[in-house]
Amino acid sequence: MIKTIAKPMNRKVTGCGECRSTCQSACKTSCTVGNQSCERVTREEKIEKRK
Amino acid sequence: MIHIFDYQDNHYVYDTGSGALHMADRETADYLRAKEGQTVDLSALSPEKIREIEGDIASLVKEELLYKEEVKLYPPKSKYVKALCLHICHDCNLRCRYCFADEGAYHSAREMMSLDTAKRAIDFLIANSGDRKVLEVDFFGGEPLMNLSVIKETVYYAKEEAAKRGKRFLFTTTTNALLLNEETVRFLNEEMENVVLSIDGRKEVHDAVRKTVNGKGSFDAVIDKIKNFVSLRGDKHFYVRGTFTAKNLDFDKDVLFLADQGFDSISMEPVVTDIPDLQIKEGDLPAVKESYDRLCDEYLKRYAEGKGFNFFHFNVDLEGGPCLSKRVSACGAGNEYFSVTPNGDIYPCHQFAGDKDFLMGNVFEGKLDPSIRERFASSCLFTRKGCEDCFAKFICSGGCNANNYHYNRDIDVPYQMTCEMMKKRIECAMHILAQKKLGE
Numbered sequence: 001m002i003k004t005i006a007k008p009m010n011r012k013v014t015g016c017g018e019c020r021s022t023c024q025s026a027c028k029t030s031c032t033v034g035n036q037s038c039e040r041v042t043r044e045e046k047i048e049k050r051k
Numbered sequence: 052m053i054h055i056f057d058y059q060d061n062h063y064v065y066d067t068g069s070g071a072l073h074m075a076d077r078e079t080a081d082y083l084r085a086k087e088g089q090t091v092d093l094s095a096l097s098p099e100k101i102r103e104i105e106g107d108i109a110s111l112v113k114e115e116l117l118y119k120e121e122v123k124l125y126p127p128k129s130k131y132v133k134a135l136c137l138h139i140c141h142d143c144n145l146r147c148r149y150c151f152a153d154e155g156a157y158h159s160a161r162e163m164m165s166l167d168t169a170k171r172a173i174d175f176l177i178a179n180s181g182d183r184k185v186l187e188v189d190f191f192g193g194e195p196l197m198n199l200s201v202i203k204e205t206v207y208y209a210k211e212e213a214a215k216r217g218k219r220f221l222f223t224t225t226t227n228a229l230l231l232n233e234e235t236v237r238f239l240n241e242e243m244e245n246v247v248l249s250i251d252g253r254k255e256v257h258d259a260v261r262k263t264v265n266g267k268g269s270f271d272a273v274i275d276k277i278k279n280f281v282s283l284r285g286d287k288h289f290y291v292r293g294t295f296t297a298k299n300l301d302f303d304k305d306v307l308f309l310a311d312q313g314f315d316s317i318s319m320e321p322v323v324t325d326i327p328d329l330q331i332k333e334g335d336l337p338a339v340k341e342s343y344d345r346l347c348d349e350y351l352k353r354y355a356e357g358k359g360f361n362f363f364h365f366n367v368d369l370e371g372g373p374c375l376s377k378r379v380s381a382c383g384a385g386n387e388y389f390s391v392t393p394n395g396d397i398y399p400c401h402q403f404a405g406d407k408d409f410l411m412g413n414v415f416e417g418k419l420d421p422s423i424r425e426r427f428a429s430s431c432l433f434t435r436k437g438c439e440d441c442f443a444k445f446i447c448s449g450g451c452n453a454n455n456y457h458y459n460r461d462i463d464v465p466y467q468m469t470c471e472m473m474k475k476r477i478e479c480a481m482h483i484l485a486q487k488k489l490g491e
Binding site: 016 | 063064069071072075076079104107108111116127129133136185187221363364366367368369370372373374375376383384387388400446447448451484488489
């Protein structure tokens with residue numbers, strides 16, 4: 001048995017550069033890109049929710 | 052590539068090419084391990100079971116969720132600046148033993164940034180930001196609140212200048228909380244998108260390293276101030292951020308202590324130092340990993356009880372998260388993110404400040420050293436040594452430039468101690484994600 005727990009969504013955008021600089025997310029030593037969100041996708045989702 | 056790992060009685064398979072996480076039974080995990088060349092005894096598997104496993108694997112491969120080829124995309128080199136770390140104050144009212152910034156002074160004279168320099172830094176950022184709408188400024192030190200009036204005037208100036216150009220600023224302040232008072236808290240809550248408050252956890256742990264100028268522990272002076280700040284923060288972002296050292300390898304207790312104080316947004320970072328009794332060494336790794344394991348268990352327990360909290364390193368977004376370009380290009384230091392010292396000098400990031408080999412320019416001149424910028428812009432996941440065969444690469448992006456340089460004198464050579472801790476945290480984060488999903 002092998003069961004999928006999580007798979008990435010289809011990304012609408014790549015490389016737009018809107019994302020924040022990682023180090024300012026929370027800490028000042030251990031940059032972790034993987035726990036950051038895509039700014040553009042997050043914004044688009046918020047707009048979708050408001051509709 | 053795939054990464055197969057066990058967490059307690061759970062078996063996970065992470066596919067780096069697709070970014071998908073799967074949960075497997077022991078037989079499937081063993082079969083995949085054997086397929087990867089690991090020595091595993093498969094003699095107990097019946098032909099029927101093997102056919103079933105191979106069928107499952109084939110389905111996932113067809114769906115491009117297993118053994119998906121990795122995309123080797125070199126990120127575009129940004130022409131624009133998006134963020135500045137303003138060293139608003141090269142002085143500090145604490146004398147923390149592990150401070151990478153020489154207890155606030157950055158290996159030079161203790162000094163404050165003038166309003167004129169801060170304004171020129173804002174001008175520099177806006178002028179070099181191209182069509183980017185959202186700009187970031189982090190007020191950093193030393194202890195930035197020792198220069199609060201300049202922070203305030205800089206915020207007002209930046210907002211005014213941004214409005215003229217259809218841009219917006221997001222501000223962050225990192226503080227040791229010692230100078231928080233009613234007025235400061237109100238200002239930070241009104242103007243700061245994020246506030247990072249430094250506290251290391253249990254009183255005895257905090258006081259052992261975070262001392263006042265007079266050599267006393269600072270825990271009692273900050274704990275109530277941080278609690279008050281957090282109670283008034285509402286739903287705006289903050290992190291209480293601790294540092295763990297070789298003296299508190301059981302730092303899970305410190306994270307839980309902070310959670311018990313009512314802080315629900317916590318970060319705990321390994322120390323960056325070469326002070327012998329504080330530096331985390333290779334021999335400490337088993338204890339560090341055990342601490343992450345214990346924290347992971349308690350994190351899930353509290354989550355199940357409805358008492359969950361946010362621990363920065365246990366968040367990994369496998370379904371959303373940043374695009375591949377960001378995952379490959381990492382923090383952007385020296386390319387689109389810079390730090391500015393009190394006299395206006397520009398460095399790739401705060402951890403390079405004061406190192407003349409990395410001096411890139413000055414905000415009064417407005418130019419950046421093209422060779423240093425090119426060095427940082429050219430560095431990405433695919434130039435990092437040893438990352439190619441690591442499962443964590445698209446999550447950690449090859450580590451921190453400054454850490455790499457600090458320990459290996461090369462921004463492209465990751466510091467293995469950091470790598471080991473990062474990989475452990477990612478496995479914990481994946482286990483947490485899976486357990487949360489299964490509980491839904």
